[in-house]
Every structure is written in C-alpha cells, then in structure tokens.
Amino acid sequence: MDDRAPAENGAYPIEVRGLTMKYGPLVVMEDLNFQVHRGEIFVIMGGSGSGKSTLLKHLIGLKAPAEGSILFEGEDFLEADETTRKGILRRMGVLYQNGALWSGLTLAENVALPLEEYTELDPRSIGEMVSLKLSLVGLRGFEAFYPAEISGGMRKRAALARATALDPEVLFFDEPSSGLDPITASRLDDLILQLRDSFGTTIVVVSHDLASIFKIADRALFLDIEEKTMTAIGTPEDLRENPPTDEVRRFMTRSSEVGPSEGSDVSPESKGPKQRSDP
Numbered sequence: 060m061d062d063r064a065p066a067e068n069g070a071y072p073i074e075v076r077g078l079t080m081k082y083g084p085l086v087v088m089e090d091l092n093f094q095v096h097r098g099e100i101f102v103i104m105g106g107s108g109s110g111k112s113t114l115l116k117h118l119i120g121l122k123a124p125a126e127g128s129i130l131f132e133g134e135d136f137l138e139a140d141e142t143t144r145k146g147i148l149r150r151m152g153v154l155y156q157n158g159a160l161w162s163g164l165t166l167a168e169n170v171a172l173p174l175e176e177y178t179e180l181d182p183r184s185i186g187e188m189v190s191l192k193l194s195l196v197g198l199r200g201f202e203a204f205y206p207a208e209i210s211g212g213m214r215k216r217a218a219l220a221r222a223t224a225l226d227p228e229v230l231f232f233d234e235p236s237s238g239l240d241p242i243t244a245s246r247l248d249d250l251i252l253q254l255r256d257s258f259g260t261t262i263v264v265v266s267h268d269l270a271s272i273f274k275i276a277d278r279a280l281f282l283d284i285e286e287k288t289m290t291a292i293g294t295p296e297d298l299r300e301n302p303p304t305d306e307v308r309r310f311m312t313r314s315s316e317v318g319p320s321e322g323s324d325v326s327p328e329s330k331g332p333k334q335r336s337d338p
C-alpha cells in the first residue's frame with residue numbers, strides 16, 4: 060500500500076466517528092464526532108477532568124476507543140498493519156503536558172533522538188538538522204545545555220523542536236502553556252502560529268487557557284463533563300457570541316469577567332487567599 064495516497068483523496072488529517080472513551084467502567088466521553096481540517100489549529104477545550112488528555116491519547120493511538128473509530132488521513136490506526144501504523148506515527152509529532160525531555164541528555168541529544176530512531180541520516184546531517192530545529196524555536200547556541208540549565212519556557216520550546224524533528228504533518232500539544240507565565244505562554248503561542256503558517260502543519264492543541272484559545276484556534280471543540288459529550292464546535296468568536304449551552308457560555312466568557320490581566324496564579328506577589336503549601 061503506498062503510504063501517502065489518502066491525503067489526496069479528500070480524507071481529513073483526523074476524523075473521529077462515534078467515539079466513546081472509557082477507563083474500565085468509567086465512561087469519560089460518548090459519541091464524539093468531528094474532523095480536524097488540514098492546516099488548521101484545532102483546540103480541544105473543556106474543564107479539568109473532562110477528558111481532553113484522554114482524547115489526545117486516542118488521537119495519537121495510545122489508547123483504543125471503547126466504541127467508534129479514529130481515522131488518520133482516512134486510515135484506521137487500529138485496523139492498520141504494523142508498517143502502516145509505524146508510518147502513521149512517524150507523521151505525528153507530540154508535545155506532552157510536562158515537556159518530558161530526557162534530563163540526562165543535552166538539548167541537541169534530545170532533539171536528535173527521533174532522527175536517530177526513524178531516519179537513516181548520518182551523524183553530521185543529524186547535527187545540522189538538530190541545530191536548524193533548535194534555531195527555529197529560538198534556541199540556537201543552546202545545543203550543549205541540559206534541560207535543568209534552562210528556563211521552563213525554553214524547555215517547552217526545546218520539546219517543540221524535538222516534536223518537529225521529523226517534520227510532522229500533524230502536531231499535538233497537551234496544555235502547552237501550563238506552568239508558564241502569561242508572557243512566555245504568549246510567545247509559545249506565537250511559535251505555534253508560526254509553525255502552522257510557515258509549514259502548513261495541522262495542529263491539535265488541548266487547552267483551557269482562554270487567552271491562548273482566542274489567539275491561536277481556528278476552531279475549537281468543547282467537552283462537557285456533565286453531558287459526557289461534546290456540546291460545541293466552532294470558532295472561538297462564534298462560540299462566545301452564540302454559545303449552544305450555558306456551560307459553553309460560562310466557559311467562553313470566564314476571563315472577560317476577570318479582565319485581561321488575569322493569570323495571577325503565577326505571580327509571586329499574589330495576595331489572594333490562596334492555599335500555600337509551604338512557608
């Protein structure tokens with residue numbers, strides 16, 4: 060079977076049909092139906108525990124549907140043979156919530172890993188590719204640094220360099236801005252937009268950060284934890300202006316009630332009655 064054919068015959072990068080997700084007896088979400096379009100930034104949103112990360116795991120083939128199916132460029136990952144599956148995985152890049160760089164490896168070694176594993180490139184070409192990928196995320200010159208020696212925002216960008224090492228057609232992010240201050244988070248959003256604009260990469264982002272959702276999303280999907288299914292899909296602006304449910308309206312208008320300078324949970328000066336774990 061030739062590996063690139065489905066892209067031309069009208070298939071979507073990702074199509075989800077009648078998906079039910081479960082952990083044992085626990086039903087997380089039922090009857091999800093949507094398509095991710097080529098070259099768009101598609102955001103999966105919803106409250107904590109609604110199943111966003113679980114959905115991402117399904118989309119990248121790490122978890123099997125309890126019911127329904129997921130097609131990648133028209134091909135069902137689960138039905139595919141081993142070779143096709145590997146081919147599909149190679150065309151995806153993933154950035155996990157915690158960044159997950161190997162702490163014992165330098166940034167260059169981290170970015171080189173997928174290239175060593177999946178390509179036949181010689182060490183010198185790998186070195187050049189690694190430097191290119193690091194410079195694309197603003198980390199030129201940091202090849203020899205270890206993850207612990209750089210900031211959280213830089214670690215995210217290094218993880219992004221690694222996720223893009225194989226020039227993926229689809230990139231997945233789980234909560235890219237979590238743990239970052241608003242300015243660093245916004246720079247990461249710029250980088251995500253730039254990736255899509257420069258390379259036409261299709262990007263799927265899990266997020267509950269409204270500022271980020273309005274900045275980057277072409278379309279967004281809302282997972283309603285009470286209804287146990289998706290209750291909205293559309294542009295963020297449209298979902299805010301015409302929310303199909305009260306829950307969607309609440310979700311989409313949260314931060315405008317707080318004001319544009321929210322995000323105080325990262326401020327050390329924050330004086331609210333927040334719990335503190337230590338002196």
Ligand SMILES: Nc1ncnc2c1ncn2[C@@H]1O[C@H](COP(=O)(O)OP(=O)(O)O)[C@@H](O)[C@H]1O
Nearest residue numbers: 082085087105106107108109110111112113114
């Ligand atoms: N490995 C797991 N085993 C059992 N239940 C899980 C597991 N991972 C997540 N869950 C449960 O599934 C639900 C959705 O979790 P998750 O996808 O992490 O939500 P979100 O990313 O939206 O915060 C939650 O009720 C969570 O407790």
Ligand SMILES: [Mg+2]
Nearest residue numbers: 111112113234
């Ligand atoms: Mg999550």
